[in-house]
Amino acid sequence: MVNGYRPQTLDEALEIRANTGAIPLAGGTDLMVRHKNIPGALPKFEEPVVFISHLEEIRGVKAEDGIVKIGAATTLAELENDEKIPAVLREAISNMAARNVRHIATIGGNVCNASPAGDTLVPLYALDAGVKLASTNGVRTLPVQDFITGPGQTALAPDEILTEIVIPTRSFTKEYYRKVGTRKAMALSRVSFAALADVNGGLIEDIRFAFGAVAPTVVRSREIEKQFISRTVDEIKGDAPQWAQKFAPLLKPIDDQRASAQYRRKVAINLAVYFIEEIL
Amino acid sequence: MTIEFTLNGEKVAYEGSPLRRLIDVLREDFGLIGVKEGCGEGECGACSVLIDGKNVPSCILPVGAVAGREIYTIEGLRDTEQFNILMDCFAEAGAVQCGFCTPGMIIASVALLKHNPKPSEEEIRHWLAGNLCRCSGMNMIVEAVKLASERGIQW
Numbered sequence: 223m224v225n226g227y228r229p230q231t232l233d234e235a236l237e238i239r240a241n242t243g244a245i246p247l248a249g250g251t252d253l254m255v256r257h258k259n260i261p262g263a264l265p266k267f268e269e270p271v272v273f274i275s276h277l278e279e280i281r282g283v284k285a286e287d288g289i290v291k292i293g294a295a296t297t298l299a300e301l302e303n304d305e306k307i308p309a310v311l312r313e314a315i316s317n318m319a320a321r322n323v324r325h326i327a328t329i330g331g332n333v334c335n336a337s338p339a340g341d342t343l344v345p346l347y348a349l350d351a352g353v354k355l356a357s358t359n360g361v362r363t364l365p366v367q368d369f370i371t372g373p374g375q376t377a378l379a380p381d382e383i384l385t386e387i388v389i390p391t392r393s394f395t396k397e398y399y400r401k402v403g404t405r406k407a408m409a410l411s412r413v414s415f416a417a418l419a420d421v422n423g424g425l426i427e428d429i430r431f432a433f434g435a436v437a438p439t440v441v442r443s444r445e446i447e448k449q450f451i452s453r454t455v456d457e458i459k460g461d462a463p464q465w466a467q468k469f470a471p472l473l474k475p476i477d478d479q480r481a482s483a484q485y486r487r488k489v490a491i492n493l494a495v496y497f498i499e500e501i502l
Numbered sequence: 503m504t505i506e507f508t509l510n511g512e513k514v515a516y517e518g519s520p521l522r523r524l525i526d527v528l529r530e531d532f533g534l535i536g537v538k539e540g541c542g543e544g545e546c547g548a549c550s551v552l553i554d555g556k557n558v559p560s561c562i563l564p565v566g567a568v569a570g571r572e573i574y575t576i577e578g579l580r581d582t583e584q585f586n587i588l589m590d591c592f593a594e595a596g597a598v599q600c601g602f603c604t605p606g607m608i609i610a611s612v613a614l615l616k617h618n619p620k621p622s623e624e625e626i627r628h629w630l631a632g633n634l635c636r637c638s639g640m641n642m643i644v645e646a647v648k649l650a651s652e653r654g655i656q657w
Contacts, residue, residue, distance in 0.1 A: 226520035226566045254562040255543045262526050264519055271521060273566045320632025323544050325556040407631030408545055
């Protein structure tokens, strides 16, 4: 039988992680399903588990020094009602699973799960978020796109725990988020999309596009975004489909039970066109 | 590992693997069979319990995560005035057919009405979205919660 540990402090959790290789379990809403067994039997974990959802050091939201700092074990329900959280991220969270699951599921868990359809990741990429990783040897911070390395794959070292998500405090004049699922609640994304822009006097000063569930990891391209900068909104709107199509070569969706690759590609580009024509 | 928590108003201690699912501990160790297992994946809400007043699926929650928390199952609500109002409203609205989803629906309704005693219909649907009724009584269940709210249910 594998062990479960319930440390009292983050330091203790990091010691356990370093010494036993235990998997951090916060809300457990992904891990418990992945390790599901027959009813009544213990979940099938192969490694020890370290419980972290109760550790106050990695819970709660602070806004300081121009940065929103979100404790990794903060639940999604706590975040969806918190005004300090950027609106585009709150919108994404309020469309995840359902309220009952959001009462236990955590943002850190969604990030570490690294699903191509992970719904917090799309706004986090668009917001230039970073992740803080702690171990007994210290702390490092990575941009979220460097942390996520593939489907279900992250740069988390075997002795590290994700402790905080950091987002630069910054408002945008245009914000848009859309999740396309089979129904409003409890659906995994077929496609998800976030876009942010700063428009001043009709000129685009900043713009970000992020696409989820259409490639092994969230798609964002600073190179393509740069081509929009300093152009007028009218110019971009005048040829929205062509501008949106610039992202097409980066979309590498798969066929699965939720949607076909062709559907995903089409919807992703349509959402970008919609953002340009109707929101920008 | 020993895990202490409050269950239906009483302090209890569980001894065993912290990885066991809360639903199994509640049903098998404490005999609280009002907690139903539907999907076993947190999709259907039949296994809902209140943890610190919030509705949570107990089939995807290991018992190790609930140390020190206050848990209520449907059994713990039975003698409260609020439950009796809800029960009457569910009956009057015709919100119960086979009854398998009902404990979970009641738990979700309690969590919502604690959060907001006067929810809009949209809010009711939002809060009950994680609970499935396969007899297709969803609209009647929404009506039942509205009725309870109109009757001034208070915590």
